[in-house]
Amino acid sequence: MSLSQKMNALWAYANPKKFLATTERVLPFFWASAAVAIVVGLAWGFFFTPDDYRQGSTVKIIYLHVPSAMLAINAWLMMLVTSLVWLVRRHHVSALAARAAAPIGATMTVIALLTGAIWGQPMWGTWWAWDPRLTSFLILFLFYLGYIALWEAIEDPETAADLTSVLCIVGSVFAVLSRYAVNFWNQGLHQGASLSLDKEEHVADVFYYPLLVSIAGFILLFIALVLYRTGTEIRARRIRALMARERVAA
Template sequence: MSIWEYANPKKFMQTSAWALPWVTGLAVLTLITGLVWGFFFTPDDFRMGSTVKIIYIHVPAAIMATGTWFMMLAASLIWLIRRHHVSVLAAKAAAPVGTTMTLIGLFTGAIWGQPMWGTWWAWDPRLTAFLILFLFYLGYMALWEAIEDPDTAADLTSVLCLVGSVFAIISRYAVLFWNQGLHQGSSLSMDAEEHVSDVYAWPLWVAIVGFGLLFVSLVLIRTRTEIRSRRLRALEARERMA
């Protein structure tokens, strides 16, 4: 039995219908565990006070923001090479989730940054990179919306995702270069892992797994919706022809 069997829409609908409640339930469970543990059962940081606890949302969201784009890249490649419709529909379904994760990352970053750095926003390389990623998500979704024919849209958005990925990576390094070029040795560091001790790390890992499961659950739901709407289209077309 090959893994590609699940790329068949019928098979996918069956399997995902079975898996969805489990994934969703597990996501809710881990999210509650991770967040409650992180928010209420960890000590305040001696430097940052209770503001540190926002990392239980901030870091998982940021990880999912970039992770989603990589998932979309993989799904687009599978579509372009193997022409599996479910794959490209999953990429389409993931984009709004990734966008939301990026926004959550940016907002929680701003809320955290305000008391820490005294500013809501700094053109720190990492912040800037996420802002650029947000723009890429917008473009990708706008292209999907703009094109009428679903297969044309799938092809074009996949090509955009491919080219966009290359340019997003170049942008990441360009931004690093640009910022150092402006103010040498920036003192702002968003690198959470640097000052995370074990007390904070365990709930953080649970929260990251929870966000990951939440992502899978949302993408499954959205992909199922996309497949249904495609089927609706086909049924309507048949109605018109008959």
């Protein structure tokens, strides 16, 4: 298949009916593999890795903290992409996927903040510090709240999709700006990235592999949740559309 044919094949899933039929088939696989990967990753990480020589057993919260933090950001990126697709191609499924991902991203942000606080208490001696990373995540959470609230507030679904998409794009720019502003404003306590291509930098291999499994599990869980919630949004929209049709016919 040429690239354009592949793209056309991909756009076919923008049809809600096709989307529902397909996700119904693949969802069980995603649920199962997410469960397996998360159970394996967490069990491996919690019970079969040594304690860190400096951080002791507290380091093990990394298996929840890092995946949720990654997804908190990547969920927003996904919303940005699907918003752009909606604005350019007007595929309703795309807009609904953005709507479906927002509460998941917000939850991931909260998990990252909470696990970070639980980790920070023994390590830094404080639940919260106005460290750039922590602060950025808090701001990201506010962006999620605003985005979700705007979706909820607008009645007309198409208007809501348009407005939230523009908000997502403008918000992304401001989120990046905030990240730099916050970096400038306070240098932080937070350690460097846990995962990095630079071998010197990232965590030791013994922690690394269970972490990868756990991240994979979280990603699968995220995909499953987004597909499932998008399906719910599609059905809700269909009910709305059918009811509107009844009203017109009456």
